[in-house]
Structure formats: C-alpha cells, structure tokens
Amino acid sequence: xxxxxxxxxxxxxxxxxxxxxxxxxxxxxxxxxxxxxxxxxxxxxxxxxxxxxxxxxxxxxxxxxxxxxxxxxxxxxxxxxxxxxxxxxxxxxxxxxxxxxxxxxxxxxxxxxxxxxxxxxxxxxxxxxxxxxxxxxxxxxxxxxxxxxxxxxxxxxxxxxxxxxxxxxxxxxxxxxxxxxxxxxxxxxxxxxxxxxxxxxxxxxxxxxxxxxxxxxxxxxxxxxxxxxxxxxxxxxxxxxxxxxxxxxxxxxxxxxxxxxxxxxxxxxxxxxxxxxxxxxxxxxxxxxxxxxxxxxxxxxxxxxxxxxxxxxxxxxxxx
Amino acid sequence: xxxxxxxxxxxxxxxxxxxxxxxxxxxxxxxxxxxxxxxxxxxxxxxxxxxxxxxxxxxxxxxxxxxxxxxxxxxxxxxxxxxxxxxxxxxxxxxxxxxxxxxxxxxxxxxxxxxxxxxxxxxxxxxxxxxxxxxxxxxxxxxxxxxxxxxxxxxxxxxxxxxxxxxxxxxxxxxxxxxxxxxxxxxxxxxxxxxxxxxxxxxxxxxxxxxxxxxxxxxxxxxxxxxxxxxxxxxxxxxxxxxxxxxxxxxxxxxxxxxxxxxxxxxxxxxxxxxxxxxxxxxxxxxxxxxxxxxxxxxxxxxxxxxxxxxxxxxxxxxxxxxxxxxxxxxxxxxxxxxxxxxxxxxxxxxxxxxxxxxxxxxxxxxxxxxxxxxxxxxxxxxxxxxxxxxxxxxxxxxxxxxxxxxxxxxxxxxxxxxxxxxxxxxxxxxxxxxxxxxxxxxxxxxxxxxxxxxxxxxxxxxxxxxxxxxxxxxxxxxxxxxxxxxxxxxxxxxxxxxxxxxxxxxxxxxxxxxxxxxxxxxxxxxxxxxxxxxxxxxxxxxxxxxxxx
Numbered sequence: 001x002x003x004x005x006x007x008x009x010x011x012x013x014x015x016x017x018x019x020x021x022x023x024x025x026x027x028x029x030x031x032x033x034x035x036x037x038x039x040x041x042x043x044x045x046x047x048x049x050x051x052x053x054x055x056x057x058x059x060x061x062x063x064x065x066x067x068x069x070x071x072x073x074x075x076x077x078x079x080x081x082x083x084x085x086x087x088x089x090x091x092x093x094x095x096x097x098x099x100x101x102x103x104x105x106x107x108x109x110x111x112x113x114x115x116x117x118x119x120x121x122x123x124x125x126x127x128x129x130x131x132x133x134x135x136x137x138x139x140x141x142x143x144x145x146x147x148x149x150x151x152x153x154x155x156x157x158x159x160x161x162x163x164x165x166x167x168x169x170x171x172x173x174x175x176x177x178x179x180x181x182x183x184x185x186x187x188x189x190x191x192x193x194x195x196x197x198x199x200x201x202x203x204x205x206x207x208x209x210x211x212x213x214x215x216x217x218x219x220x221x222x223x224x225x226x227x228x229x230x231x232x233x234x235x236x237x238x239x240x241x242x243x244x245x246x247x248x249x250x251x252x253x254x255x256x257x258x259x260x261x262x263x264x265x266x267x268x269x270x271x272x273x274x275x276x277x278x279x280x281x282x283x284x285x286x287x288x289x290x291x292x293x294x295x296x297x298x299x300x301x302x303x304x305x306x307x308x309x310x311x312x313x314x315x316x317x318x319x320x
Numbered sequence: 321x322x323x324x325x326x327x328x329x330x331x332x333x334x335x336x337x338x339x340x341x342x343x344x345x346x347x348x349x350x351x352x353x354x355x356x357x358x359x360x361x362x363x364x365x366x367x368x369x370x371x372x373x374x375x376x377x378x379x380x381x382x383x384x385x386x387x388x389x390x391x392x393x394x395x396x397x398x399x400x401x402x403x404x405x406x407x408x409x410x411x412x413x414x415x416x417x418x419x420x421x422x423x424x425x426x427x428x429x430x431x432x433x434x435x436x437x438x439x440x441x442x443x444x445x446x447x448x449x450x451x452x453x454x455x456x457x458x459x460x461x462x463x464x465x466x467x468x469x470x471x472x473x474x475x476x477x478x479x480x481x482x483x484x485x486x487x488x489x490x491x492x493x494x495x496x497x498x499x500x501x502x503x504x505x506x507x508x509x510x511x512x513x514x515x516x517x518x519x520x521x522x523x524x525x526x527x528x529x530x531x532x533x534x535x536x537x538x539x540x541x542x543x544x545x546x547x548x549x550x551x552x553x554x555x556x557x558x559x560x561x562x563x564x565x566x567x568x569x570x571x572x573x574x575x576x577x578x579x580x581x582x583x584x585x586x587x588x589x590x591x592x593x594x595x596x597x598x599x600x601x602x603x604x605x606x607x608x609x610x611x612x613x614x615x616x617x618x619x620x621x622x623x624x625x626x627x628x629x630x631x632x633x634x635x636x637x638x639x640x641x642x643x644x645x646x647x648x649x650x651x652x653x654x655x656x657x658x659x660x661x662x663x664x665x666x667x668x669x670x671x672x673x674x675x676x677x678x679x680x681x682x683x684x685x686x687x688x689x690x691x692x693x694x695x696x697x698x699x700x701x702x703x704x705x706x707x708x709x710x711x712x713x714x715x716x717x718x719x720x721x722x723x724x725x726x727x728x729x730x731x732x733x734x735x736x737x738x739x740x741x742x743x744x745x746x747x748x749x750x751x752x753x754x755x756x757x758x759x760x761x762x763x764x765x766x767x768x769x770x771x772x773x774x775x776x777x778x779x780x781x782x783x784x785x786x787x788x789x790x791x792x793x794x795x796x797x798x799x800x801x802x803x804x805x806x807x808x809x810x811x812x813x814x815x816x817x818x819x820x821x822x823x824x825x826x827x828x829x830x831x832x833x834x835x836x837x838x839x840x841x842x843x844x845x846x847x848x849x850x851x852x853x854x855x856x857x858x859x860x861x862x863x864x865x866x867x868x869x870x
Contacts, residue, residue: 104659105550105659106550106551106658106659131658131671132658132671133671146525148525148711148712149502149503149507149523149710149711149712150504150507150710150711151711152676152679152680152683152711153676154658154671155676169475175676176676177675177676177677178676183474183475184474184475184476184501184502187501187502188501188502188503188504188507190504191680196677
C-alpha cells in the first residue's frame with residue numbers, strides 16, 4: 001500500500017460512507033464532510049476529528065445522509081447541502097443549522113447532488129434520485145422541481161456536469177439502464193448511445209483535455225460490473241478502456257488538475273483507489289483496502305491528502 | 321316561393337378545348353395572378369391581403385398575412401382558362417401550408433419563377449418533357465446543396481430565433497424556443513386559448529390521458545377534485561367489467577401482495593362492479609382502489625392507449641379479443657407507478673415502473689411509424705402517443721385583448737409550432753433566401769456547359785428561380801433587390817441581408833427550417849415541371865354547384 005494511514009475515524013460507529021465533500025478552501029480551513037448511514041459528519045481540522053451534525057430535530061437516531069455537496073463559494077456563502085431520505089437539507093452557516101426543502105410524496109431517495117460551478121451567480125443545483133429521476137433547483141436549493149422530460153429511466157445513480165456548464169448547460173445522468181444527456185441544464189434529456197448491456201452506470205466524470213480547461217472534453221462512465229468506458233464530450237461513440245486494471249465496478253470518478261494543468265483521473269474500484277495520468281489508458285493503484293471502499297475524496301489544493309470511506313468502517317485518511 | 325339567392329356559384333361555362341399557345345399563356349396568367357396576391361406576404365416585413373368574407377352576413381373582410389390561408393381563400397378566378405393555372409398553384413400552396421405549416425409564400429414565388437422561366441424556353445422551341453426531366457435533375461443538385469448547408473440548432477435562444485423567423489412575433493418566439501428546447505421534435509405541445517391577456521406556458525410531468533374516473537365518489541381531494549395515489553399498482557382490462565364477482569380475484573391479489581393503492585383502468589364498468597370496488601374501499605384496511613375509464617374514443621385509440629400504459633407501468637393488459645377478462649387476473653398483470661392521479665376527466669401516472677429498455681424500444685417504433693406515415697390523422701395520433709411517453713407535456717396558453725386576437729395568435733402559434741418541429745428534427749438553413757442563393761453554385765456548371773440545350777436551360781431556369789425568394793423579401797421590405805444583391809456579392813459566402821436592420825449579417829443570424837425550405841423547393845419545381853407539360857385544356861359545362869343553405 002502506498003501512503004501513510006494517519007487516522008481511522010468513525011470506525012467504532014460502523015458507519016457506511018456514501019459520499020465525501022470538502023470545502024474548496026480545504027487547504028486553509030480544513031473543512032470536509034461525510035454523508036454516512038449514521039448521519040452527516042463534519043471535520044474542521046483536515047479530517048483528523050469528525051463531529052456528527054444535527055440535521056433535524058431527530059430525538060432518537062440521526063438520519064442517514066446519502067449525498068453531500070459544498071458550495072464552490074463556501075468561503076463566502078458557507079452553503080452546504082445534504083440529501084436525506086425524502087428531502088434535501090441546506091445550511092448557510094457551514095452545517096450548524098439546517099433547513100429542509102419540500103419534495104412530493106412518496107419521499108425520494110437521493111443518490112447524487114451536483115452544484116453549478118457558477119453557483120454564486122446562478123444558484124443552480126441538480127439532485128439525482130433512485131426512483132424519481134432528477135430534481136433541479138435554481139434558487140440555491142430552496143425549491144426543487146422534477147425535470148424528467150425524455151428521461152425514460154428514473155433510477156438515476158450518478159450525475160456529472162460539463163466543465164463548461166455555464167456556457168453549454170450540459171449534464172449527464174447515469175441510470176440503471178443507460179446514460180442520458182441534457183444540453184439545457186437538465187430540463188430535457190436525450191438518450192446517449194452508451195451500450196445499455198453494460199449498464200448500470202455508477203460514476204461519471206468529464207475530463208477537459210486542455211491545460212487551461214477550456215478545450216475539448218472526454219466523458220468517462222464507470223459501470224457496476226463492466227469497468228470503465230470513455231467517449232467524446234458529446235456522449236456518443238463509447239468504448240471500454242483499461243479492462244485489465246478496471247475489470248469490475250467503478251464506483252466513483254474524480255478529476256484532479258494540478259496547478260501546472262496536468263490532469264489525473266482517480267477511480268474507486270472494488271478494492272481500492274487507482275489513478276491514471278494519461279486520460280485513462282494506464283492505471284496504478286494509489287491505495288488498496290482490505291474492506292470494500294464506498295467513497296473517496298481528494299480535496300482540491302490539498303497536497304496529497306485522500307479520504308476513503310469504507311463499508312461499515314468509517315473513513316480512512318491518507319497523507320502521501 | 322321565391323328562389324333564394326345563390327350562396328356560392330361557379331359560372332356556367334360552355335364546354336370547349338384550349339390549345340397552344342393560349343393554354344400556356346392562360347396557365348401563366350392564373351399562376352401570376354394568384355402568386356401576386358401571396359408574394360407580398362413573404363419575409364419578416366410581410367404585408368397583408370384583405371379578403372372579402374365568404375359568409376353573406378359577415379361584412380368585415382379578413383386581413384391576412386399567411387400565404388397558405390390567402391391561397392385557400394381564392395376559390396376561383398374569373399377567367400376559366402386562367403383558373404386552371406391558379407387552382408393548380410393553389411393546391412400546391414395549400415398542401416405546403418398543411419403539411420409543413422410554413423413556406424407557402426416561398427413555394428408560390430418559386431413556382432412562378434420556374435414556370436415563367438420554363439415557358440420562356442418553350443416559346444423559343446424547347447421540349448417540355450425533356451425540360452421537365454432536366455429540371456428534376458437540377459432539383460436533385462439543389463436539394464443536395466441544401467443538405468450540405470443544413471445544420472442543427474439547440475438551446476432556447478437559437479430555437480427562439482428559428483421561431484421568430486417563422487412567426488415574426490418575439491414574445492411568442494421566446495416561449496416556443498423554450499418549449500421546443502425542452503420537448504424536442506417529438507414532445508407533446510397543446511396550444512390552448514386562455515382568458516388572460518398574455519401568453520404563458522405550463523409543463524406537466526408524467527403521462528396523462530383524456531379519460532377520468534367512473535365515479536365522482538372516488539374523488540378523495542374535494543379541493544383539487546382529484547385523487548392521487550402514491551406507489552399505486554395498476555390493472556388494465558380493455559373490456560367492460562360486468563360481473564361484480566370478477567373484481568374479487570384482483571382485490572384478493574392486492575391484499576396478498578400488500579398493495580395499498582390500486583388503479584383499475586377498464587373499458588367500462590357496471591354499476592355492480594363499481595359497488596364492489598366502493599365496498600372494498602370502505603371495508604379493506606389500508607387499501608384504496610379507484611376505477612378509471614380506458615382512454616380513447618375508438619377501438620384503435622383505446623388499444624394504443626392500453627399498449628402505452630402497459631409498457632410504461634410494466635403491466636399486462638387483459639385483452640378481450642384474446643379471451644381475457646378481469647376474473648383471469650394474476651400477479652403478472654399488475655403494473656406499478658411512482659404516483660397515479662385521476663379526476664373526473666383525466667388521469668395519469670408519474671414514474672411508471674415498466675422496463676425502460678422496452679419503453680425506449682416502443683418509442684423508437686412509434687417514431688419510425690411517424691416518419692413513414694403520410695396520413696395527417698395517423699401522424700397526429702402517433703405524435704400524441706410519443707409525446708405522452710416522453711414523460712411530460714407542455715401547454716401554451718394563448719391570451720389576448722379580444723377573441724379575434726386570441727384566434728389569430730393561436731393559429732400563428734400552431735403554424736409556428738408545426739414548422740418548429742420540422743426545424744428541430746430536420747435542422748435549419750440560412751434564412752432570408754440565402755440558402756437558395758448558395759445552392760446556385762451547384763447548378764452553374766451544367767447551366768453553362770451542359771451537353772444538351774434542354775439541360776442547360778433547365779439548370780439556368782432553376783438557377784434564376786432560386787434568387788426569387790430573396791428578391792421578393794428585399795422588395796417587400798422596400799429595398800432595391802439589385803442593389804442588395806450587389807452588396808452581398810462583395811461579401812464572403814454565407815453572408816445574409818437583414819431587411820429589418822438593413823445590414824449585412826452573418827448567415828447564421830437568419831434561420832429557416834430546412835424541412836420547410838426543401839419541401840417548398842421540391843414541390844414548386846416538380847409542380848412547375850408538370851405544369852409545363854400541359855399542352856391542352858379541356859373545359860366541361862359546369863353547373864351551379866351550391867346554393868345558400870336552408
């Protein structure tokens with residue numbers, strides 16, 4: 001195993017970690033969040049200690065949080081969003097107090113939250129659900145509307161926004177049976193040519209091929225059993241890559257861009273985290289875990305810090 | 321008893337035959353007369369045409385700016401020889417308007433130019449049949465050149481631009497741009513009159529049908545006058561449920577399967593069967609059922625609706641012609657949805673739990689039928705089915721200051737929506753007549769160095785005709801066409817002339833629907849070619865054909 005394990009938190013509570021998110025200013029404020037089966041946790045010291053946040057007035061046990069997202073302008077607006085069963089909670093003070101948005105019954109089960117990179121101006125968010133498709137909000141998570149026109153499969157497992165979202169309004173949704181693409185900010189969806197026999201799609205990520213982040217893009221799709229696929233940014237013409245390195249499930253993808261413009265893709269496989277420096281052609285293990293990993297996070301500008309969430313074993317932090 | 325005045329009559333013609341050169345000249349006169357009435361309506365600065373009302377007691381004339389409607393209002397010309405030419409042109413223009421919703425004035429202008437050019441050549445000794453043959457060859461080249469220029473637009477702003485080029489109404493275009501950005505080429509759009517003074521749009525999630533509850537007693541929410549079920553199961557039976565005992569197996573399965581909400585969609589329901597369901601609602605704990613009338617006004621529509629519902633919800637319809645009835649229901653017949661709702665007149669489901677792969681394949685099949693069908697009613701029915709299955713629909717509410725304004729705006733919105741569908745599915749072309757101008761390069765070689773004089777003539781005729789739509793647009797806006805053409809000649813390829821601002825623009829700033837423009841060119845050229853081959857006209861004695869009703 002590469003790197004040094006420096007802390008193992010939340011392990012006593014045997015939580016399963018569904019999602020991790022960090023403040024864009026993590027390097028300075030050390031703020032990161034974990035959505036787990038036991039509720040939403042916050043760390044204010046770079047992941048060394050975690051505190052369970054009180055999301056609602058729950059008297060008995062905390063609510064499971066299935067997704068978490070942090071505003072790109074967190075330093076200014078302190079906005080934070082957590083998905084719980086039946087609703088999305090928003091906080092505008094970094095997680096101390098929470099307000100719930102209303103959703104139609106039956107209560108949706110959220111799988112993904114996406115925040116516009118231009119959130120400070122457009123207040124735009126999307127949420128994917130297991131049975132109700134996609135909900136969108138254009139008022140900073142206050143009100144949500146279902147936007148499922150053309151989305152025939154309402155079992156949305158993951159969402160990804162184009163790196164040029166404010167300009168091209170492109171969003172992709174991975175579902176149980178295929179991939180859908182919207183070019184109008186999620187208002188309407190068109191089926192992509194992704195081969196449906198390789199679905200479900202568990203993870204999606206856009207990679208901008210240019211160093212300055214304004215060029216052509218590649219779209220990566222991680223599947224439940226059939227490894228990793230790639231296509232042009234238009235979501236057409238898919239082919240499988242690196243079947244030896246990634247033979248099975250690819251649960252999560254993250255694009256890292258170093259200050260010099262070099263891009264890396266990080267993928268969460270069944271037994272650890274792999275990294276590619278050549279647009280997905282070759283992969284090396286970054287971390288191999290004994291327990292099944294469920295989520296990971298490499299905070300921006302964090303040096304070489306990585307958090308890995310484990311099934312029933314909390315979070316492990318690595319500093320390389 | 322005094323004889324009533326004729327409501328509408330043709331003059332009684334004497335029978336006779338008309339030969340050349342009178343036949344050609346009179347057809348030309350007919351075309352020119354009709355097209356002269358339509359030509360002023362071409363372009364964004366369309367002028368209007370006043371048409372006397374056909375109805376005797378309606379004194380005010382209609383003021384029209386739509387070439388298709390103007391053509392429809394011209395019922396006959398005074399001179400019977402010219403009338404034949406005018407009526408052939410009228411049929412073409414009306415067909416373009418009905419099928420494409422736009423481009424009727426362009427069709428008229430192209431027809432006139434091609435026919436007149438062809439006639440000029442025939443007068444000089446050309447052969448009509450050979451000219452027609454070469455016109456068709458030149459047409460193929462022009463259409464191929466249009467294909468090369470075709471591109472697709474997306475995004476509400478670009479689509480609003482397309483809409484505005486069709487309707488020349490900015491508020492309407494903005495709304496239609498947004499709507500078509502969402503519903504795409506196949507989505508369902510209802511255009512309805514509204515009591516308000518403005519335009520508004522509404523989006524409805526899920527699939528809805530124009531068919532409601534069998535009994536108002538099943539309405540739960542008396543405020544909204546509808547019943548909404550969460551996670552309902554659905555049972556579909558296309559026949560009448562007569563025997564109250566036949567609902568029992570369905571209720572037993574529902575209880576066994578711990579189904580709490582059930583929607584029965586049936587062809588019809590007897591009072592006894594309804595009583596059985598109402599009793600179940602009262603007696604069974606944690607169970608509610610509502611019965612909805614099967615959609616569709618005829619057998620075909622009903623079968624289609626049941627098929628769509630079954631695929632969307634993952635149900636199996638109990639089909640009468642297959643010998644099924646409700647008493648045969650098993651677990652496999654039950655479908656599911658995330659939500660279901662019904663009122664006295666409508667019902668719908670949201671988040672049907674059928675197999676998305678089957679739903680996609682079903683929609684593709686319907687889209688394929690739509691593309692192959694020429695029957696307007698069949699196309700409309702298929703369009704509705706596809707739109708419904710796409711998972712939502714849009715409604716555009718048309719308001720206005722008066723009933724006349726609302727009616728006119730609704731007609732304009734329907735026409736624009738029809739052309740927008742074509743633009744979204746088949747792409748767009750540079751507008752303002754510039755796409756036709758750019759095609760001329762494809763015809764130039766054959767028009768100058770073709771081996772056959774008829775071939776050269778045909779290409780030259782179409783070459784000249786392709787400039788006519790732009791010429792008419794410039795003239796209608798008050799510009800001298802020669803001057804504008806000269807300005808355009810100094811610009812790069814792809815430049816256009818915006819008659820509203822009087823400036824040379826990028827061609828992409830002006831947009832036309834590709835399908836509409838291609839249909840206009842194809843129909844005009846083929847019809848003109850056919851009309852050029854008419855050598856003799858035969859007139860029958862025509863009696864009065866109608867009198868005032870009553």
